[in-house]
Amino acid sequence: MRHNPARRAALLDAAIEVLARDGARGLTFRAVDTEAQVPTGTTSNYFTNRDDLLTQVGHRFYERLAPDPALFTDLLTGPRDRAQVTALMHEVVDRVSHFRSGYLALLELRLEATRRPELRRLLTDRIRADLDGNIAYHVQSGMPGDATTVTVLYLALNWLILERLTLPDLFPEEQIPDLITTVVERILPDPNAPA
Template sequence: MRQNPARRAALLDAAIEVLAREGARGLTFRAVDVEAQVPNGTASNYFDNRDDMLTQIGYRFYERVEPDPGVLAAGLEGPRDRAKVTQLMHDLVDRISRFRSGYLALLELRLEATRRPELRRLLTERIRADVDANIRYHTESGLPGDATTVVLLYLALNWLIVERLTLPDVFPEDRIHDLVTDVVDRILPGPDHSG
C-alpha cells in the first residue's frame, strides 16, 4: 500500500466528492481515480478495500472541518455571554455548510455505518469525542449554559445544517441566520437563568 500523504489526502478529497455526488453505490476505486484525475488503479494502491476507503473518508472529513485554532481563540475574546454563543453557533453552521460535499458524504457514511461495524465504531468514537470536546470548551471557557445546552445546540443545529444542505427550500437561505439565533435564544437560559 502506498504512503504518499499528499496523494492519499487528494484521493480522500476526491472520494468525499464522489460519495456526496453519487452516494455509497457510486463510490468505487475507479470513480475516485477519475475524480482525482490520477491513473486508473491509483486508489486501489492506497486503500485495502472499500471498507478501508470509507473509514479513511471519515477520518479525512474530520481533518477538514477541524476549526482553526484562531477561531477557538477568538471564541474566548470579549464577554462570554449569549451573544458570544450565538456568534460561535453562526460560525459553526457557516463553516460546516461551506463544506457541503463533506457534510453530505458524512451523511452517506452514517447510513453505511448501520451496516459496517468498523465504520460505526469510528464515527461513534469521533462524534462522541467532538461532543465531549465541545462541552469541555464551552464549560471551561465560562460561556453560559451547561453540558445539556451544548448537546441541545448540537442536535438542533446539525438538523438545521441537514435541511440547509439537502432541502434548501424548506428554510430559505435568508432565514438561516435568524433560525440559528432563535435556536440559541430558545435553548440557552436567559441571563437570570444561566447555568
C-alpha cells in the same frame, strides 16, 4: 501500500466528492481515480479495500472540517455570554454548510455505518469525542449553559444544517441566520429576563 500523504489526501477528497454526488453505491476505486484525475488503479495502491477507504474518508472529513485555532483564541478574549455562544453557533453552521460535499458524504457514511460495524465504531467514537470536546470547551471557558445546552444545540443545529443542504428551498437562505439565533435564544434563555 503507497505513502504519499498529498496523494492520499487528494484521493480522499475525491472520495468525499464521489460520496456526496453518487452515494455510497457509487463509491468505487475507479470512480475515485476518475474524480481525482489519476491513473486507473491508483486508489487501490493507497487503500486495502472499500471498508478502508470509507474509514479513511471519515477521518479526512474531520481533518478538513476542523476550525481555525485562532477562532477559539478570539472567542476567549470576548465576553462569555449568550451573544458569544450565538456568534460561535453561526460560525459552526456556516463552516459546516460551506463544506457541503463533506457533510453529504458524512451522511452517506452514517448510513453505511448501519451495516459496517468498524465504520460505526469510528463515527461513534469521533462524534462522541467532538461532542465531549465541545462540552468541555464550553464549560471550561465559562460560557453560559451546561453539557445539556451544548448537546441540545448540537442536535438542533445539525438538523438545521441537514435541511439547509438537502432541502434548501424549505427555509430561504436569508432566514438561516435568524433561525440560528432563535435556536440559541430558546435553548439558552437570557439570564437577565424576568422569570
